[in-house]
Amino acid sequence: MNKTLKVPALRIRQGKERQLFSLAIEGKNITRVAAISRIRRGEEDLLGYQRPEVQSHIREIQRYIESENPMIPNPVIIAFDERVEFESSQENSDIGYLVIPVSDNEDFIKPGFIVDGQQRTAALRDAEIESFMMPVSAFIANNDEEQREQFMLVNSTKPLPKTLLHELAPHTKGRLPSDLQARKFPSLLTQRLNFGEGPLKGKIKTATNPEGIIADTSIIKMLDASLKEGALYRFRDPETGMGDESKMLSVLNHFWSAVKEVFSEDWEKKPRDSRLLHGVGVLSLGSLMDEIDQLYMTIKGSEVRGEPTPYDFFKAELETIKDVCHWSSGAWDFGKDIEGQPIKRRWNELQNLSKDISLVTDYLVDYYQNS
Known part of the structure; x- marks a missing residue:
């Protein structure tokens, strides 16, 4: 009673x-x-x-x-x-x-x-x-x-795990602190990738998926950049900051399925054994996804503006940069510095730091644009 x-x-x-x-x-x-x-x-x-x-x-x-x-x-x-x-x-x-x-x-x-x-x-x-x-x-x-x-x-002002705040943010309608508010839609897409069907299913580490191997912050940053001026931008609603989830997820799943196929030897490795699904790989390849998508739009014209870039196109373009990538062995050859000295870095020397991410991103995008 x-x-x-x-x-x-x-x-x-x-x-x-x-x-x-x-x-x-x-x-x-x-x-x-x-x-x-x-x-x-x-x-x-x-x-x-x-x-x-x-x-x-x-x-x-x-x-x-x-x-x-x-x-x-x-x-x-x-x-x-x-x-x-x-x-x-x-x-x-x-x-x-x-x-x-x-x-x-x-x-x-x-x-x-x-x-x-x-x-x-x-x-x-x-x-x-x-x-x-x-x-x-x-x-x-x-x-x-x-x-x-x-x-x-x-x-929000206490040292709560960021993964917990990111996972909760999309499920609130009220106004959140500005940094969390800005991450609401990228966080939602991250959850769709992680708990839906696709190559990244179960691979992103979150509060409810602690066994994941990819840091959710890396995925969120990649998505945020693409939403602002990359492959996802054309499916975005500028007034709400959200957009057509289905088409965005198609682009992302097509691209990361192509990454999984082209770099199959690195795909199942943890970030300590490969930089492919490390912050360096996720963010640099995210920028490359935007470049490939832009080329597809240029070639096909305005008639494909509302359609996701297909898997086959992503895969063919990724093949062009495969041989210069060293995600889990060897050394990257980044050319020469302003004094003419060679810039080489072993694969495991690359860290999840802005300078290393920029180094790999600039190299891959420049090589792709000039290949």
């Missing part, structure tokens, strides 16, 4: 419709009313939004809570669903009670999700103490998307 927990609360009105609630809850009761929604993937969509617990940090907090005179002034932030209600102590008063349903039934879906403070909550749960009142800031969310949006806004 479900019961309710009635907690004194102060209602704080913000903006036209926003309502926050300031309250204090017995620390060990927080996990009775609120769950931690860890990020994971369903069959077709992203579920949850939290990072995994960090046990070493939790133990440190637990030891502090068990010390002689602990104090934790920072509130846990909880997003409640619409089952939670505010009862004013008097008519139109902002002082009253938050009424929260609770139950000891294992099948009971808790009405709250912890937006910020999962480690403090876990430490309180495990601490050997009789009582510890914890400050809580709460709001009532309309849906999971609003909870996710608030989680990102609260945590």
